[in-house]
Every structure is written in C-alpha cells, then in structure tokens.
Amino acid sequence: MDELIALLKKVKPNVDFENEDGLVDRGILDSLDVISIIAEISDKYGIAIPNDEIIPDNFNSAEALKELLDDLM
Amino acid sequence: MSIVSLSFLLFLAISLLLYYILPKKTQPYALLAASTVFYALSGIGNLIIVTVTMAAVYFFSRLMQKNLDETELLTKDLDRKQARAIKDEMKRKRKKYLVWSLVTIIGVLAVLKYTNFVIANINDILGIMHLGKIRGLDLVIPLGISFYSFMMISYITDLYHGKISAEKNFFKYAAYVLYFPHVMQGPIARHNIVAPQLYAEHKFDYDMFTKGLWLMLWGYFKKTIIADGFAVFTDVIFNGWDKYHGVIFIVAGIMYSVQIYCDFSGCMDIVRGASECFGIKLSQNFERPYFSQSLPEFWRRWHISLGAFFKDYIFYPVSTSKIFLKINTGARKIFGSEVGRSIASSVPILSVWILTGLWHGPSWNFICWGLFHGILISLSTAFEQPIEKLSDKLHIKRDCFSFSLIRIFRTFFLCVIGRIIFIAPSIKASLTMLKSSLSLSISLPNIYDFCETKWHFLQLGLTLVISCVILFFVSLAQELMKKSGSTMTVRDWLAKQNIWFRWMILLAGLCAVFILGNYGAGAGRSFIYEQF
Known part of the structure; x- marks a missing residue:
C-alpha cells in the first residue's frame, strides 16, 4: 500500500491519498491525472488497466485502486 | 416534422394520449410506433437505412450476449484471478463482433456523410493538375445520423466491456435508438440510463407532466424568440461577409454565440420536456456554459453528452x-x-x-x-x-469575484473567435473576418439590411434585449442555486408558487412565443444542429 501511495504522490503531490475516498468524485483527480496514474502503474508493475476498469469507483481511493491492481496481478 | 410547429404539438398530444390509455405493457411499443411514424415522415429511405444499421448492430449484440452468458457460466465458482483470466480470453473472442459492428455503423456514417467531401477535395487536387473532375454522389443523409450512430457505438462498446446486457427484443432495442425526442439532435443517450426508463411502465404523473410542459415552453422561448431573432442579423453579416469590415464581425460573433446556444439548448429543453411528459428523463446536455471560467470547463458544460x-x-x-x-x-x-x-x-x-x-x-x-x-x-x-x-x-488574488469574471469573459471571447471560424462559409472568409476585426474600425450596416421597416428593427431589437435579460437572470438564478448546493430547479421553485403567479408566468410565456416567436412550417430557421 505504501508503495502505491508513493506512486500516486509522484503523480499528484499534496493529496491525502491515505484518507481521501472521493478522489475523482470530488474533482481532486482529473482525466489527465488518471491517465498519468495508469501510465505510472504500467511502467512500474507492467499492469495494463483495461478500459472498462477506468471508472470513478476504481480511482476514488488508494484502497479501491489497490483492490483493482490485486485483481489484475 | 419540425418540433417548432403546431403539427409536432398535435403529434405529441396524440402520442401521449395513446401512451397513457394503452395497456402499460405496450408502452415501449407505443413509443416505437410514434417514433417510427416521426422518423418515416423525414423520408422512407432514411427509415430503411437506420433499420438496416440497427438490425446489423442487433445481430452482433446477440452474439456478444451469448459470449457474455458463456463467460458467466465459465467463471462461476472460480476465484477472482482465475475468473479474470477467463474473462480476458472471452473478451478477446467477442472483439470481432465489436469490430464488425463499428465497421457497419461508422461505414454507413462515413459513406453517407463524408463521401462528397472527399470527392470535393480530390477534385480540388485534380483541378490543380488539370485532370478533370469526379462527379459527386446523390446521397441521402438520414435524420440525426450522427446522433443515433453514436448511440449505437456506445451501446455496442458498453456491451463489449460487459457494462450492460444486450436487449433480447429487437423492437425494444429499436425504441431506444429511434425514440423520437432524442433521435434528431440528442442528447446522445446511454442505454443503461434511458432504456430502463423506456421499458418501465409509466403511470400519468401530473407533476412531471406539467414540469415537462414548462421546460418545453422555456425551450420554445429560447429557440423561437432569441435564436431566430439573432439569426436575422447573423445570417446577413456572415452570408455577406465581404460587404462589411471591422469590429462588426465580433459583434456578430457574440450574437451567433448566443444564437447557437439558444438554438441547441432550446431544442434540448423542448425534447427533454416532451420526454418528461412520457415519464422519461433524458440527461442534461447544457449547464449554462457561458458561465465557464476556462475552455475545458466550457466543454464540460456544452453538449455534455457528446x-x-x-x-x-x-x-x-x-x-x-x-x-x-x-x-x-x-x-x-x-x-x-x-x-x-x-x-x-x-x-x-x-x-x-x-x-x-x-x-x-x-x-x-x-x-x-x-x-x-x-x-x-x-x-x-x-x-x-x-x-x-x-x-x-x-x-x-485568484479566488475573488473580479478574477472569476475576467476568466468568464476571456473564455466567452475565445468561444466567439471559434464561432467565427465555425460559421464562416470558408476558411478564407473566417481569416478575413478575424483579420478585419483587429482593425478597430467598424462599417455600420444599414438597418434595412436586416429588416424591412425601422419599426420592425426596433421591435426586434427590444425583444432581443428583454429576452436576453430574462435568459441571463434565469441562468444566474440556476447558477447561484447550484453554487449554494441546492438541488432545486427553477421549475421546482415555480411549482411552489401561488397558482395565480404560475398562470401569469405561463400565459406571459405562451403569449411571448405566439406573438414574438418564429414558428410553423418554414417560418423559423431550422435547428443548427439538425444538419449535423
């Protein structure tokens, strides 16, 4: 989890990824941030996030993203 | 059939009557019948083209659903990782159905809409080389092809990703595509939002029905009075662009920006209102875009479904x-x-x-x-x-009213520049107009260029000023209500008012549209987005 938080902070510093659960819904992450996160994940873990998984629910919190990555690994 | 005509209102009234008196289970079919009649009135050829495209997409959607059903069976009782591996494999298999569907939809759209554009460009090149010309084709462009094509693309793509289930009944699926309030100019409806409402049984809901009529009246006000009013000026200036020079093009650009907003959003209000009379809510396609502080924000509030x-x-x-x-x-x-x-x-x-x-x-x-x-x-x-x-x-200081206001004006000005490129009859014309606007001179057009008499000019000018003031304050109220976190709409507010006040507003609106608006077959301008 810490590794993922560090990755997210690399894309978007100054965001409370540990506690925030409405990253997309509250407009903290925009579409370009989401794409940067997907690019960073692809580069670091070699995981391709499919298009049908690019939905707000999967990017609203670090926890939700972790669950998605666990599924895809 | 123009939606700004008494024949449309009559058509709507008959459709509503049948919709509510027929057995509830037949309501989707009643809507399909009304939509088919509406669409066939634009030309039987159009109906044949859209039906063939729909049938092809329906065929591939059934094959996809079969694949999705098999996936569900195969992944039953498996853990998440194993299930995902099988899902990925099955998704690869159904990709061919997606590709065939997209080839069909985009192929029909591209051939009918863009063939003559490609031929014209090839002819330009051949002309330079003195090699003769290719004859253009006499093609039929079905009503709302850009809108229903995109609806079918979203349907089949969402199905491919397993976000929705394919519709078993072809007639119900056809009712989603052809639904007459959205087939002409959108909103580009997503199946998962509109279809459940289309297929549900609807009892007559007086509150929703009257609010639908209110919204239609507001749409008619925007279209027949403001949009068609400004069209009198913008048509003359942009069609005769070589007769004018200077800042007049910016003024006409501002007018056209208001015109196109009232034209398209007015149409959306009419069709959304008509749809609400059937108990079906279509998504909002505009959210007061000219209050946007940046272009990305503007495009999140203008033609939202596109x-x-x-x-x-x-x-x-x-x-x-x-x-x-x-x-x-x-x-x-x-x-x-x-x-x-x-x-x-x-x-x-x-x-x-x-x-x-x-x-x-x-x-x-x-x-x-x-x-x-x-x-x-x-x-x-x-x-x-x-x-x-x-x-x-x-x-x-950025978080203050004055800075926001500057950003709003800047965004609007950029949109106006864009509109001059959009409306001009050619690239050369748009560049000439923009260049001419930079010279701070102005050639004042003669009022007789626009109207036959001075009295008509004054009447039109005054109507537009008063209408724009009303539009501005209603929009401002909506904006402030949203900013305050309220979910109440202007229609909700009106519904809470005294019955005399409501009737006064209603009568004033009706009188304004009937006396000042342009309506009826061939009277007003056709909708700008109808041609797309």
Whole structure:
C-alpha cells in the first residue's frame, strides 16, 4: 500500500491519498491525472488497466485502486 | 416534422394520449410506433437505412450476449484471478463482433456523410493538375445520423466491456435508438440510463407532466424568440461577409454565440420536456456554459453528452494505449508531472477535437474550429500550473469575484473567435473576418439590411434585449442555486408558487412565443444542429 501511495504522490503531490475516498468524485483527480496514474502503474508493475476498469469507483481511493491492481496481478 | 410547429404539438398530444390509455405493457411499443411514424415522415429511405444499421448492430449484440452468458457460466465458482483470466480470453473472442459492428455503423456514417467531401477535395487536387473532375454522389443523409450512430457505438462498446446486457427484443432495442425526442439532435443517450426508463411502465404523473410542459415552453422561448431573432442579423453579416469590415464581425460573433446556444439548448429543453411528459428523463446536455471560467470547463458544460462520448470512447482508449502510456511516462520524467502529462495528452486531445469538428459535418471550417479548441485546451492544461505559480508570485488574488469574471469573459471571447471560424462559409472568409476585426474600425450596416421597416428593427431589437435579460437572470438564478448546493430547479421553485403567479408566468410565456416567436412550417430557421 505504501508503495502505491508513493506512486500516486509522484503523480499528484499534496493529496491525502491515505484518507481521501472521493478522489475523482470530488474533482481532486482529473482525466489527465488518471491517465498519468495508469501510465505510472504500467511502467512500474507492467499492469495494463483495461478500459472498462477506468471508472470513478476504481480511482476514488488508494484502497479501491489497490483492490483493482490485486485483481489484475 | 419540425418540433417548432403546431403539427409536432398535435403529434405529441396524440402520442401521449395513446401512451397513457394503452395497456402499460405496450408502452415501449407505443413509443416505437410514434417514433417510427416521426422518423418515416423525414423520408422512407432514411427509415430503411437506420433499420438496416440497427438490425446489423442487433445481430452482433446477440452474439456478444451469448459470449457474455458463456463467460458467466465459465467463471462461476472460480476465484477472482482465475475468473479474470477467463474473462480476458472471452473478451478477446467477442472483439470481432465489436469490430464488425463499428465497421457497419461508422461505414454507413462515413459513406453517407463524408463521401462528397472527399470527392470535393480530390477534385480540388485534380483541378490543380488539370485532370478533370469526379462527379459527386446523390446521397441521402438520414435524420440525426450522427446522433443515433453514436448511440449505437456506445451501446455496442458498453456491451463489449460487459457494462450492460444486450436487449433480447429487437423492437425494444429499436425504441431506444429511434425514440423520437432524442433521435434528431440528442442528447446522445446511454442505454443503461434511458432504456430502463423506456421499458418501465409509466403511470400519468401530473407533476412531471406539467414540469415537462414548462421546460418545453422555456425551450420554445429560447429557440423561437432569441435564436431566430439573432439569426436575422447573423445570417446577413456572415452570408455577406465581404460587404462589411471591422469590429462588426465580433459583434456578430457574440450574437451567433448566443444564437447557437439558444438554438441547441432550446431544442434540448423542448425534447427533454416532451420526454418528461412520457415519464422519461433524458440527461442534461447544457449547464449554462457561458458561465465557464476556462475552455475545458466550457466543454464540460456544452453538449455534455457528446463530450462524455468522446472522453469515454476516444480519449481514454487512445490515451491508455501502450504507446501513449509510454509517451506519458517519458514526458513526465523529462518535463515534470504537470507539464509532461499535458504534453503527452496533446495528441489524444487534438485527435478528439479534430473528430469533434468532423462530427459537425464535412467542412474544413469545422475541422479548423475543432483544431482551434484542441490547441487552446492543450495549452491551457499545459500552462495551468505555471500560470497559477506566477500569479502567486505576483500576489494576484485568484479566488475573488473580479478574477472569476475576467476568466468568464476571456473564455466567452475565445468561444466567439471559434464561432467565427465555425460559421464562416470558408476558411478564407473566417481569416478575413478575424483579420478585419483587429482593425478597430467598424462599417455600420444599414438597418434595412436586416429588416424591412425601422419599426420592425426596433421591435426586434427590444425583444432581443428583454429576452436576453430574462435568459441571463434565469441562468444566474440556476447558477447561484447550484453554487449554494441546492438541488432545486427553477421549475421546482415555480411549482411552489401561488397558482395565480404560475398562470401569469405561463400565459406571459405562451403569449411571448405566439406573438414574438418564429414558428410553423418554414417560418423559423431550422435547428443548427439538425444538419449535423
């Protein structure tokens, strides 16, 4: 989890990824941030996030993203 | 059939009557019957083309559903990782159905809408080389082809991703595509939002029905009085652009910006209101876009369903393709997170905007207009952070009313420039008009260019000023209600008022539309977006 938080902070510093659960819904992450996160994940873990998984629910919190990555690994 | 005609209101009244008196289970079929009649009135050829396309997509959707059903059976009782592996394998298998569906939909759209544009461009090249000409084709462009094609693309793509289930009953699926309030000009409805409402049984809901009528009246006010009123001026200036010079083009650009907003959003209000009379809520396509403080925000509030379509079905798939993810990572390493991501996104953004331009029609003006917005949006995302940092260094206060107002005016002005490119009859004309606008001179047109008498000119001018003031204050009220976190609409507010006040507003609205509006067959301008 810490590794993922560090990755997210690399894309978007100054965001409370540990506690925030409405990253997309509250407009903290925009579409370009989401794409940067997907690019960073692809580069670091070699995981391709499919298009049908690019939905707000999967990017609203670090926890939700972790669950998605666990599924895809 | 124009929706700004008494025949449409009569058609709507008969459809509503049948819809509510027929057995509830037959309601989707009643809607399909009404929609088929409505569509057939635009030409039987149009109906045949849309039916063939629908049938092809329906056939592939059934094959996809079979694949999805098999996937569900195969993944039953498996753990998540095993299930995902099987899901991925089955998804690969159903890709061919997606490809065939897209080839069919886009093929029909491209051939009917863009063949003559391609021929015209080839002829330009052949003309330069003195090699003769190819004859253009006499093609039928079905009503709302750009809208229903995109609805079918979203339907089949969502099905491919397993987000929705395919409709078993062809007639119900046809009711979703042909539903007459949205088939002409949208909103580009998603199946998962509209279909459950279309297939549900609806009892007559007096509150929803009257609110639907209110919304229709507001739409007629915007279209017949404001949009058609401004068209009197903009038609003359943009069609006779070589007779005028100077700032008049900016004035006409401002008028056209208000006109196109009232034309399209007015149409949306009419069709959404008509749909609510059936108990079916269509999504909002406009959210007071001229209050936007930046172009990206403007495009989130203007033609919302088209923007969402391009974001979901073009921007994300292109941006998350392997090559663009690599470009994204590389660019952020070199230029830093903020600038790098903007640079990497510029190609997908420009692709989306060129397609948005082309979607409006086969014209270089539309393509250049799309490119203009694409470049500005790419630049605004790239420089957003550096400008914020610079503002902080210069101690420029950004979270205040005056700064927001400047941003609103700036965004509106950029839209006006874009509109001059959009409306001009050619690229040369738009460049001449923009260049001429820079010279601070003005050639004042003769009022008889627009109206036959001075009295008519004064009446039209006064009507437009008063109507725009009403539009502004209603929009401002909606904006303030939203900012305060209220979910109440102006219609909700009206419903709570005294019955005399409500009737007074209703009668005033009806009188205004009947006396001042342009309506009836051939009276007003056809809708701008109807041709797209």
